Amino acid sequence: KYRVTETKAPEGYELLRNSKDVEITGENRDIKLIAENELKLELPETGRTNYAIIISAIGVVAILLSVVLSKKYREKKT
Numbered sequence: 001k002y003r004v005t006e007t008k009a010p011e012g013y014e015l016l017r018n019s020k021d022v023e024i025t026g027e028n029r030d031i032k033l034i035a036e037n038e039l040k041l042e043l044p045e046t047g048r049t050n051y052a053i054i055i056s057a058i059g060v061v062a063i064l065l066s067v068v069l070s071k072k073y074r075e076k077k078t
Contacts, residue, residue: 001021001024002023002024003020003021004020004021005019005020006035006037009037010037012039012040013037013038014038014039015037016035016037020033
């Protein structure tokens with residue numbers, strides 16, 4: 001009796017969680033194992049402060065620019 005444990009998965013795949021038990025006897029010396037590895041789930045990066053600061057700064061600049069342009073447009077009309 002043997003226990004087969006996956007120690008390295010193909011690139012991009014997760015290791016098998018469970019080992020497979022195999023019994024080799026005089027009658028069945030050729031054993032075929034089929035292992036179905038699952039793809040690794042890669043989550044996108046979130047919550048990075050660098051991006052949040054940059055996006056916030058762009059938003060503030062856009063708001064200020066719209067206020068300044070709005071005032072100039074109103075002054076021009078009158």
